[in-house]
Amino acid sequence: MKESYIHNVKSEVTMMRRSSTVISWTNWILSLVNID
16 A cells, blocks of 8 residues: 555555545445444
8 A cells, every 4th residue: 555656645644544534434324324
């Protein structure tokens, strides 16, 4: 993953924070689907 170019990500901390955000959003969306 470090070798991948991701727009405006210049540090590993930023990459981890953004990936955590994506995972959280995904889990939230999946929980909405499971509620119904």
